[in-house]
Structure formats: C-alpha cells, structure tokens
Amino acid sequence: RAALAQTTSRFPFTPIAAQTDHAVHVPEGYKVQVLASWGDALFADAEGYDIAEGGPVAKSDRIFGENTDGMETFSYMGHQLIAVNHEYTNNDINLPASQEGVPASADDVLKLQNLQGVTVMEVAQGMDGWSVVVDSPFNRRIHHNTPMQLVGPAAGHPLLQTEADASGRQALGTLNNCGSGKTPWGTYLTCEENFNGYFGATGEMPSDAVIAAGYERYGIGAEGWGYDYHKHDARFDVSAHPNEPHRHGWVVEIDPTDPESTPVKHTGLGRIKHENAEVTLARDGRVVVYMGDDERGEFLYKFVSNGVYTPGGSTEGLLDDGQLYVAKFNDDMTGEWVALTPEATGMSAEEILIFSRQAGSAVGATTMDRPEWISVNPYAIEGYCCLTNNTRRGTRTNAGGDETPVGGPNPREANQYGQIVRWFPNDDDHAAQGFAWDLYVMAGNPEVHSDAYGGSDNVTAGNMFNSPDGMAFDQTGLLWIQTDGDDSNEGDFAGQGNNQMLAGDPVSGEIARFLTGPNGSEVTGLCWSEDRRTMFVGIQHPGGSWPMETGLPRSSLIAVSRDDGAMVG
Ligand code: FEO
Ligand code: CA
Ligand code: CA
Ligand code: CA
Numbered sequence: 061r062a063a064l065a066q067t068t069s070r071f072p073f074t075p076i077a078a079q080t081d082h083a084v085h086v087p088e089g090y091k092v093q094v095l096a097s098w099g100d101a102l103f104a105d106a107e108g109y110d111i112a113e114g115g116p117v118a119k120s121d122r123i124f125g126e127n128t129d130g131m132e133t134f135s136y137m138g139h140q141l142i143a144v145n146h147e148y149t150n151n152d153i154n155l156p157a158s159q160e161g162v163p164a165s166a167d168d169v170l171k172l173q174n175l176q177g178v179t180v181m182e183v184a185q186g187m188d189g190w191s192v193v194v195d196s197p198f199n200r201r202i203h204h205n206t207p208m209q210l211v212g213p214a215a216g217h218p219l220l221q222t223e224a225d226a227s228g229r230q231a232l233g234t235l236n237n238c239g240s241g242k243t244p245w246g247t248y249l250t251c252e253e254n255f256n257g258y259f260g261a262t263g264e265m266p267s268d269a270v271i272a273a274g275y276e277r278y279g280i281g282a283e284g285w286g287y288d289y290h291k292h293d294a295r296f297d298v299s300a301h302p303n304e305p306h307r308h309g310w311v312v313e314i315d316p317t318d319p320e321s322t323p324v325k326h327t328g329l330g331r332i333k334h335e336n337a338e339v340t341l342a343r344d345g346r347v348v349v350y351m352g353d354d355e356r357g358e359f360l361y362k363f364v365s366n367g368v369y370t371p372g373g374s375t376e377g378l379l380d381d382g383q384l385y386v387a388k389f390n391d392d393m394t395g396e397w398v399a400l401t402p403e404a405t406g407m408s409a410e411e412i413l414i415f416s417r418q419a420g421s422a423v424g425a426t427t428m429d430r431p432e433w434i435s436v437n438p439y440a441i442e443g444y445c446c447l448t449n450n451t452r453r454g455t456r457t458n459a460g461g462d463e464t465p466v467g468g469p470n471p472r473e474a475n476q477y478g479q480i481v482r483w484f485p486n487d488d489d490h491a492a493q494g495f496a497w498d499l500y501v502m503a504g505n506p507e508v509h510s511d512a513y514g515g516s517d518n519v520t521a522g523n524m525f526n527s528p529d530g531m532a533f534d535q536t537g538l539l540w541i542q543t544d545g546d547d548s549n550e551g552d553f554a555g556q557g558n559n560q561m562l563a564g565d566p567v568s569g570e571i572a573r574f575l576t577g578p579n580g581s582e583v584t585g586l587c588w589s590e591d592r593r594t595m596f597v598g599i600q601h602p603g604g605s606w607p608m609e610t611g612l613p614r615s616s617l618i619a620v621s622r623d624d625g626a627m628v629g
Contacts, residue, residue: 069570070538070565070568071538071563071565071570071572071574072626072628073087073089073090073563073572073574074087074088074089075087075522075523075572075573075574076573076574076575076576077522077557077573078524078549078555078556078557078558078560078573078576079557079558079576080547080549080557080558080579081558081578081579082578082579082580082602082603082604082605082606083578083606084575084576084577084578084599084606084607084618085575085576086574086575086620087574089622089623089624090620090621090622090623090628091620091621091622091623092618092619092620093189093190093618093619093621094607094616094617094618094619095183095190095191095192095596095616095617095618095619096124096128096179096181096192096616096617097124097607097614097615097616097617098111098123098124098125098126098127098128098175098614098615098616099111099115099123099124099614100123100124100192101122101123101124101194102122102123102124102179102181102192102194102199102201103122103194103195103199104194104195105119105122106119106122106123107194109122109123111153111154111612111614112611112612113156113157114153114154114155114156114157114159114171115154115171116171117167117168117170117171117174120170120171120174120175121174121201121203122201123175123201124146124179124181124192124617125146125174125175125176125177125179125201125203126146126148126149126150126154126175126176126615127146127147127148127149127150127176127600127601127615128144128145128146128147128584128585128598128599128600128615128616128617129144129145129146129147129237129238129239129240129584129585129598129600130144130145130237130238130239130240130241130250130251130336130530130584130585130598131143131144131145131240131585131586131587131596131598131617132240132241132242132248132587133587133588133589133590133596134242134246134248134316134317135590136198136246136316136317139182139196139198140182140183140184140185140589140590141180141181141182141183141198141316141317142179142180142181142183142587142596142617143178143179143180143240143248143250143314143316144178144179144181144240144585144598144617145177145178145237145238145239145240145250145585146175146176146177146178146179146237147176147236147237147238147253147600148176148236148254149172149175149176149287150601151163151172151286151287153612153613154171154172154175155168155171155172161286162286162288163287163288163289163291163292165292166292166293168292169287169288169289169291169292169293170205170293172204172287172289173203173204173205173233173289173293174201174203174204174205175203176203176204176235176236176237177201177202177203177204177206177233177234177237178201178202178203178234178237178248178250178314179199179200179201179202180198180199180200180202180248180314180316180319181193181196181198181199181200182196182198182199185589185594189619190594190619197319198316198317198319199319200319202234202314202323203233204232204233204234204235204258205232205233206232206233206234206323207230207231207232207322208230208231208232208233208234208312208322208323208324208325209229209230209231209322209323209324209325210228210229210230210231210307210310210325210327211229211324211325211326211327211380212326212327212328212329212379212380212381212413213327213328213380213381213409213410213413214327214328214331214409214410214413214414215228215229215327216228216229217410217414219270219271219303219306219410219411219414220303220306220307220327220414221303222301222303222304222307223301224295224301231307231308231325232295233308234250234252234308234312234323234325235252235255235258235308236252236253236254236255236257236258237250237251237252237253237312238251238252238253238254238334238335238336238354239251239253239334239335239336239337239432239433239530240336240337240585241311241336241337241338241339241349242339243313243339243347243375243378243379244339244341244347244369244371245369245371245375246317247313247314247315247316248313248314248315248316249311249312249313249314249336249337249339250311250312250314250323251311251312251334251335251336251337251351252308252309252310252311252312252333252334253333253334253335253354254285254333255305255308255309255333256278256279256280256281256285256305256309256333257279257284257285257286257287258284258285258287258289258296258308259280259284259289259290259296259297259298259304259305260281260282260283260284260288260289260290260291260296260297260298261281261282261290261297261298261299262290262291262297262299262300263297263299263300264299265281265282265298265299266298266299266302268302270411271302271303273415273418273460274305274306274414274415274418275298275305276460277415277417277418277460277461278305278309278333278417279355280298280305282298284296306331306414307325309331309332309333309334310325310326310327310329310331310334311325311326311329311334311337311349311351311379312324312325312326313326313379326379326380327380327413327414328363328377328379328380328381328382328384328413329349329351329363329379329380329384330351330361330363330384330400330412330413330416331413331414331415331416332351332353332358332359332361332416332417333353333354333355333358334351334352334353334354335351335352335353335354335431335432335433335434336351336352336432336433336434337349337350337351338350338351338433338434338435338436338443340436340490341369341490342364342489342490342491343487343488343489343490343491344368344491345368345369345370346364346365346366346367346368346369346382346491347363347364347365347367347369347378347379347382348362348363348364348365348490348491349362349363349379350362350434350436350443350445351363351434352428352431352432352433352434352445353416353417353431354430354431354432354448355430356429356430356450356452356453356461356464357427357428357450357453357461357462357464358417358420358427358428358430358431358461359386359387359417359420359425359426359427359428359431360386360387360425360426360428360431360434360445361384361385361386361387361416361420362384362385362386362387362397362490363379363382363383363384363385364382364383364385364490364491365377365378365379365381365382366381366382366383367381367382383399383400383401384399384400384412384413384416384419385397385398385399385400385493386398386400386416386419386420386423386425387425387426387483388423388424388425388426389426389468389469389481389497390468391467391468393496393497393498394494394495394496394497395426395483395494395495395496395497396493396494396495397492397493397494397495398423398424398425398493399493400412400416400419400420400423404422404423405418405419405422405423406422407419407422417461418460421461421462426468426469426470427461427462427463427464427465427470428447428469428470429447429448429449429450429453429469429470429475429478429479430447430448430449430450430478431445431446431447432445432446432447432448432528432529432530432531432544433445433446433529433530433531433532434446434531435531435532435533435539436490436533437533437537437539437566438533438535438537439537440566441484441485441488441489441490442482442483442484442485442566443482443483443485443490444480444481444482444500444531444539444566445480445481445482446478446480446528446529446530446531446541447469447470447478447479447480447481447528448478448527448528448529448544448545449475449476449477449478449526449527449545450464450470450475451474451475451476452464453465453466453470453472453473453474453475454466454473469481469497469499471499471502471512472502472512472513474513476513476526476546476552476553477502477503477504477505477513477515477526477527477545477552478503478526478527478528478545479499479500479501479502479503479516479528480499480500480501480528480531480541481497481498481499481500482497482498482499482500483495483496483497484496484497499516500539500564500566500569501515501516501518501519501528501564501569501571502515502516502519503515503519503524503525503526503527503528504516504519504524505524505526505552505553505554505555505556506519506520506521506524507521507524507554507555508551508552508554509552513552517569518569518570518571519571521555522573523562523571523572523573524555524556525541525543525545525556525560525562525573526543526545526546526552526553526556527543527544527545527546527559528541528542528543529542529543529544529545529582529584530542530543530544530561530583530584530585530586530598532586532587534588534592534628534629535588535592535629536629537566538563538564538565538566538629539563539564539565539566540561540562540563540564540574540586540629541561541562541563541564541571542559542560542561542582542583542584542585542586542597543559543560543561543562543582543583544559544582544583544584544600545559545582547559547579547580557576558576558577558578558579558581559576559577559581559582559583560573560574560575560576560577560583561573561574561575561576561577561583561586561597562574575597575620577599577602578599578602578603578604578606578607578613579602579603579604580601580602580603580604580613581599581600581601581602581603581606581615582599582600582601583597583598583599583600584598584600585597585598585600585617586598588628588629591627592627592628592629593621593622593625593626593627593628594619594620594621594628595619595620595621595628595629596617596618596619596620597617597618597619597620598615598616598617598618599615599616599617599618600615601613601615602614602615602616
C-alpha cells in the first residue's frame with residue numbers, strides 16, 4: 061500500500077458524486093448520447109416497431125434486442141461495427157401487461173427468443189453524433205434459434221447428441237449472452253452464462269446418473285426461471301431432450317464482418333456459466349483465455365492453446381486445442397493454475413469440458429465470491445477479476461457444489477460489497493502455472509463500517525461502490541470498473557447511490573467515480589470507437605422510463621465523449 065502515498069491523480073476528469081435519480085451523469089466536460097435502445101430498428105422493414113404493449117412477434121428479430129451487456133467494436137474496411145450481447149428479457153415488459161410476464165403461446169416464446177442473443181450492427185458518426193446504420197449489410201441478429209457449429213474436443217460426444225442432431229455438432233442458438241471477448245484475429249466472443257434458466261420439464265426429469273449430476277451442479281430443474289420455453293418449444297423440454305442443455309454454456313465465436321458466417325461454439329473453453337472471455341497471448345505467442353464462472357462458490361479458469369498465434373496465419377484450433385486450467389489460491393498470496401486432465405480429475409477429456417465444474421471440484425479449485433469480468437492489463441503482465449459479492453460464504457452453494465470457507469481472495473463471510481482480485485503470473489508469462497496475487501480493491505462502506513466491511517484503503521466516502529462486475533482496461537492503462545449491485549442507497553449501501561462506472565489506476569490503487577446510471581439499472585459493457593474519442597457503455601435493466609420521459613424503460617447503449625473531442629481512453 062506504500063504506492064498509495066504517491067497518488068498520481070492521472071484521471072482525465074473530475075470525479076462525480078453518487079446519484080439516485082433516473083438519469084445518466086458524467087463529469088463536467090463530457091457528454092452522453094443514447095445510441096441504440098431496445099426496439100430500435102436495425103432494418104428499415106422494422107421501422108416503427110412498437111414495444112409499448114410488449115411488441116409483436118413479427119420483426120422482433122429485426123430490432124435491437126433487450127438488456128444490452130458485453131460488447132466489442134471492430135473496424136473493417138472503413139466501417140465501424142459493434143457486436144453487442146442481449147443477455148435476457150424482462151418478460152413483464154416484453155409481454156402484454158395482462159399476462160404479467162408469463163408466456164402464453166409459441167409466438168410469445170419465439171419473440172423472447174428473438175429479443176436475446178447478439179446484435180451485430182454498423183454505427184457511424186455524423187453531425188448529430190452516433191447512429192445505427194439501418195440496413196447496413198453488416199447488421200445481423202443472432203438469437204436463440206440461429207444455427208451454430210459445435211467444435212473442439214467435445215464436439216460430437218454422445219452427451220451433445222440430440223434427436224434433431226445426431227452428429228452432436230449442429231446446435232441452435234446462443235443463450236444468456238453475458239460478457240464478451242475479442243480475439244487478436246478480429247472475431248467476437250459471446251459468453252453463455254445462465255443458460256440453465258431456459259430449460260424445464262413437462263414430464264419426468266432424466267434419470268441417467270451422469271446427466272442428473274450435471275443438472276444438479278448447473279441448476280437445471282423442472283420449473284426453469286419463468287421463460288417457459290419448455291411448455292411451447294419442445295427443444296427446451298428436458299424430459300424429451302435431455303442433452304439439449306449440454307449444447308449451451310459455451311463461449312461462442314462470431315465473425316462480425318461476415319453476416320453469412322455460422323457462429324462457432326468452442327468446447328475447448330469448457331462449459332460453465334461463462335461471464336466473459338479475456339484473450340491475451342503467452343510470451344511464446346500461445347493464446348491464453350481467462351474465464352470466470354459466475355455463481356457463488358464456483359471457479360476461475362484459464363485456457364492455453366497448443367498452437368501459436370501468428371498474425372495473418374491460421375487460427376484453426378487456437379480456442380479448442382490446448383489445456384484448460386482452474387485456479388487454486390493459497391493463503392500465502394501465491395496460487396497455481398491446476399491442469400484439468402483425465403489423470404487429475406478421473407474424468408474423460410470430453411467430460412472435463414462438458415462438466416468443467418465437477419472437474420474443478422475434483423482437483424480442489426478455490427471456491428470464489430462469484431467471478432464476473434476478467435481484464436488483462438495491456439501494460440503489465442497481470443490479470444484482474446471482479447468477485448462481485450457473496451453473502452452466503454461458509455455455507456454450501458448450489459447442490460453438488462463445494463464448501464466455501466472464508467479465506468484467500470474471499471476474506472469476508474457476509475460479503476455484500478465484493479472485491480477485485482489480481483494475479484501476477486510467474487516469469488511474466490500468462491502461460492505460467494504459478495502466480496502471486498493480491499486484492500486490488502475490497503469494496504465497502506467506510507461511513508457505515510470500521511472493520512473489513514469498510515473496504516480497503518483505496519475506498520473512501522467519495523468513491524465507494526458495491527458489486528463490481530463489468531471491467532475493461534483502456535489503451536492508456538486505466539481500469540474501468542462497472543457495478544451491478546444494491547442501489548437502494550440505504551443501510552449498508554447508504555451514500556453509494558446508483559450503479560456506476562469508476563476508473564482505477566492500477567499503479568497507485570486510486571479509484572474515481574466517472575459515471576452513474578439511472579436508478580434500477582446496472583452499468584455493463586464497455587468498448588471504444590476506433591479513434592478512441594467515444595466510449596460506448598451499456599445500461600441494462602433501467603428503472604423509471606429511462607431514457608424517455610414516459611413509457612417503458614429501455615435498456616440502451618450510450619456513447620460518451622468529451623466536449624473538446626479529445627480521446628476518452
Ligand atoms: Fe451476466 Fe454474471 O453477469
Ligand atoms: Ca455481469
Ligand atoms: Ca452481476
Ligand atoms: Ca445483468
């Protein structure tokens with residue numbers, strides 16, 4: 061903490077105060093514009109799509125979907141493209157109010173399926189700021205029924221085969237697209253998180269022991285989470301199609317420059333509730349992918365490819381042929397990435413990938429306080445992961461999970477605030493198996509608590525927050541932290557206001573509040589225009605009627621820039 065004394069104050073903005081209203085706030089000298097909202101047409105034939113009463117099924121696959129999340133920008137032959145996730149739907153506003161959020165027909169389910177997944181769109185900057193290029197040949201909606209390929213070591217395995225796809229290699233749809241990633245070769249990675257919630261059973265649950273154990277560990281039950289797909293679309297009825305859930309929970313690669321391309325599910329990266337996929341390179345050019353599994357008491361993973369990335373060379377197998385590892389943190393501030401091999405786990409190579417959680421348990425991986433986004437510092441060989449919160453540490457998590465003792469990077473029993481763990485790979489090499497670690501920040505409320513719940517030294521009454529979630533480094537080396545927590549502004553959270561985005565200096569530890577979201581929302585998803593004069597930020601599940609004066613609240617992607625046009629990261 062000595063570094064804290066040499067505060068750099070290198071933030072290019074004056075920090076703002078916490079807010080509790082239904083607006084977005086940024087520092088003086090910065091401005092905000094709404095770029096795209098749920099229901100906006102991506103194609104001219106969907107202009108006028110009306111979300112007011114939940115919207116029709118027709119053209120629901122031609123509009124900007126709901127609940128924006130992870131996103132990345134791509135520059136291609138003079139075009140600015142954004143690939144952006146639509147994580148889930150608020151069924152109470154996507155269906156007529158009289159239905160109270162309960163799908164009543166196959167059309168209702170199809171509409172919900174269309175509103176989720178991924179949007180690829182071209183954007184352009186004109187006199188009035190940024191806008192979506194309607195009818196751009198790059199515009200594309202990828203949703204819950206889009207054909208995908210399953211590739212890698214587990215593709216074709218009997219556990220991935222279904223009545224409709226005996227090959228186990230041709231899946232439909234990508235589910236619950238949470239965080240994102242970008243490969244050095246210019247493709248988009250979308251990560252399937254809470255895929256389990258879409259499945260249910262109209263009859264008996266599968267009795268096969270291997271399948272049932274996986275259902276238990278991944279939280280697949282007869283009821284589902286209210287999407288009710290299984291009642292109107294048999295593919296999601298596990299009593300009829302027990303292997304369908306195994307075809308989800310993967311990292312999916314999309315080529316944003318080719319709207320005809322088939323998205324690819326990479327089994328080599330393991331099957332978990334994927335938050336994001338942070339791609340970097342080892343010293344020798346092998347591809348390293350860091351991934352968190354966002355559930356109480358689940359793990360951190362790392363994939364290292366066998367092959368080496370060569371710019372312009374073949375990328376075949378670089379996200380599949382390699383070794384998957386899981387993290388073990390020791391109390392002495394060291395740790396290791398443990399290889400998930402058949403010898404170490406007692407599982408087959410394919411089952412390690414399909415049931416990565418059980419493989420992690422078999423080698424004694426460290427149970428974490430809900431790993432959300434991971435980001436790698438572009439100027440130092442170190443990784444950061446948001447551990448968002450976990451108020452149930454010390455008790456068993458989901459059925460089939462491990463014990464979750466307090467300790468290591470998860471030091472608090474009733475952790476309502478969260479922390480960011482950071483690791484320093486041995487030999488300055490992301491492929492190394494050993495690392496040292498520390499906590500970059502332990503969030504807390506120093507106004508309410510004087511113990512560990514007051515937070516680490518770099519948390520003050522002026523910058524406090526809870527539940528770090530989204531996270532990305534910019535090209536200047538600042539770490540941007542987005543929150544998805546309690547915005548009641550009361551009790552343990554008094555003074556923290558709405559969810560927010562802060563900037564952190566990785567060297568000094570200093571943290572400053574940059575943006576606050578509308579009450580009810582979470583701030584998630586962050587990327588930059590090619591000239592880095594615009595920062596694109598996602599606002600998910602806003603309250604009130606944001607960004608309009610009246611009507612339903614609309615999850616939106618916003619563009620943040622400076623009045624003087626200077627770079628923003
Ligand atoms: Fe979709 Fe863990 O956030
Ligand atoms: Ca998240
Ligand atoms: Ca979260
Ligand atoms: Ca969310």
